[in-house]
Amino acid sequence: MLIQPVMTHAPKQIFGQLGFDDQDEAQETLEWGHLPSGAQVVAKGTPIFPRLDAEAEVNWIKAQMTPPKTKATVKDEDRKDEIDFDTFDKSEIRVAEILDVEKVKGADKLLKFTLDAGDEGTRQIISGIAKYYPHFEELKGKKVMAVVNLKPRKLRGEMSEGMLLSSEDSKGKIALAILPDNTENGALIG
Incomplete structure (x- = not known):
């Protein structure tokens, strides 16, 4: 005992x-x-x-x-034409911190991100990922990758000054490319 x-x-x-x-x-x-x-x-x-x-x-x-092995299978219709290195090199991809995120009024699929991408001031990007982030407030403070040299365009009356990088799995689920917290805002990727 x-x-x-x-x-x-x-x-x-x-x-x-x-x-x-x-x-x-x-x-x-x-x-x-x-x-x-x-x-x-x-x-x-x-x-x-x-x-x-x-x-x-x-x-x-x-x-x-042993981590589970996953392999993405890319369908031929999802493939894009090859580009040369000089074309790719024109893309400016930077680390951006999400300072604020909210739904775009009158749009179920769109989120409006206010970002610190190392620019003077902030940058706004509109992204159609609202259905994948029902608790989008939790994204505040996260570091993401953003293409910052796209020509600005209007979406639902809001200016979008770039594009956030994300992945899409075989089931169509989209996830932002989240970076470590200690990554410097504005750091160039690539």
Whole structure:
């Protein structure tokens, strides 16, 4: 019974298989070699600590340590034409901190982001990701990647001065590319 604080169930099972009552106060003074008379030991007890299948345990541990492998399968109709490096190099992608985010009035799908992308002042970007971020307020303070040299355009009466980078999985779910908190606002990506 001395190990009961550490092993809460095993001592009761051990006493039961030895034919003792674990509630008997006489067990408190039990000494080695002085077992109570009349105790009937169980003929064949159930293993208290059953032997584990080593191979099954190793496989389970490996499965816990191995991250699931996911592979995006891109459909041909989703592929875009190749561009040369000089064309890609014209894109200015910077780290931007989300200072504020709110829904665009009269638009269910649009969110209006106020960003610090290292510019003087702030930058506003409109993005159609509202359905993927029902708790969009939680994005405040997050660092994201933004293309900042796109020509500004109006969406639902609001100016959008760039584009936020995001991913889309095979089920069509969109997620912003979130960066570590210690990434510097305005840092150039690429």
